[in-house]
Amino acid sequence: MAATTIEGINFNLTEEHLAVKEAARDFAQNELLPTAIERDTHSKFPYEQVKKMGELGFMGMMVSPEYGGGGMDTISYVLAMEEISKVDASASVVMSVNNSLVCWGLEAYGSEEQKQKYLKPLASGEIIGAFCLSEPEAGSDATSQHTTAEDRGDYYLLNGTKNWITNGGTSSVCLVMAQTHPELKHKGINCFIVEKEREGFVVGKKEDKMGIRSSDTHSLMFTDVKVPKENRIGADGFGFKFAMSTLNGGRIGIAAQALGIAAGAYELAVKYSKERKAFGKSISEHQAIQFKLAEMATKIEAARLLVYKAARQKDEGKDYVESAAMAKLFASDVAMWATTEAVQIHGGYGYVKEFHVERLMRDAKITQIYEGTSEIQKLVIAREILK
Secondary structure (H helix, E strand, O other): OOOOEEOOEEOOOOHHHHHHHHHHHHHHHHHHHHHHHHHHHHOOOOHHHHHHHHHOOOOOOOOOHHHOOOOOOHHHHHHHHHHHHHHOHHHHHHHHHHHHHHHHHHHHHOOHHHHHHHHHHHHOOOOOEEEEOOEOOEOOOOOOOOOEEEEOOOEEEEEEEEEEEEOOOOOOEEEEEEEOOHHHHHHHEEEEEEEOOOOOEEEEEEOOOOOOOOOOEEEEEEEEEEEEHHHEOOOOOOHHHHHHHHHHHHHHHHHHHHHHHHHHHHHHHHHHHHHOEEOOEEHHHOHHHHHHHHHHHHHHHHHHHHHHHHHHHHHOOOOOHHHHHHHHHHHHHHHHHHHHHHHHHHHHHHHOHHHOHHHHHHHHHHOOOOOOOHHHHHHHHHHHHOO
8 A cells, every 4th residue: 555644644554454344344234234224214223233242342443452442553543443334323422422421531531440449340331431511402512511419528419411322321430521610610629420320310201313313322410429539530620621732533433433433335326326227238337426526425435544644643742633523524525425425326216215325414413513503514614723
């Protein structure tokens, strides 16, 4: 493979990278694909598949082996995310949240005791985690936390509601942002590790979604939930900084998911175009279809390079805020556009579930919304370039 370099960043993939990519592709094709349509139709969580993802090391890829993880780099992670997302974005978002938001945040900012107690089982896939920031009145405006954590000496009393929580029903451990000092606004927010079995913790109804239907999304309610002081992450008031720092890395995971959705739709479109006959020849021989495929391939490759750049900068310890936002913004737009084109290439068959592309189109939309909407990504990018 020829070297591809952007600002000194080399995108050559090592043998280890290629092995991770192949393992993820095999898992997606053999374990996820056969039941993807059924799980989507019935909003059925992929319990067996997620368990196997844990056994294969996909649930804590970047966590140090010291804490039960794979010790891999971010490039390995995005390669695996892309291959799994080509087939089933519902499975990949479970993996993304556990890796990018929960495990990474705990390893980067948690105490040694917290890592030993919570990070180890999360990284091994023994349990699943959730990241709880969004609220009924706090979506893009994450500073407006109405969930409160009252300091009661040796514990906090947690009250409030969180919305749109991925892994909300299946997680054992949640990272919950809550306001402790309202007078300090975002500087008064804390992050807490909250176990599901705590009294007063109630899981709300499962959302009936347009896409990523076999992942579980719930509202979570907290009523006088006692959280021990040792379950606070970082110093008092560190919660908002924790959330924003963690989401920066999360954007890389979702960008890789969007890339995978787009690439999966493209692969299906190429395959179908070679098989489908019209006017006496394969539709791939018609220029109208060729132009669609050429544009899809070009935009997907551009998205891939943006994702790789963000991942590499993260691995090299560079500031990746701008590159992560650019990758998520562009890749999510490409995912929405490419899946729509794939449906168009399939014609009427693209509109039925059997051919998968309609599911990929429904799954693509959320990548423009969660972990920071496209509009928020533009604000982040503008702020970075205008510094």
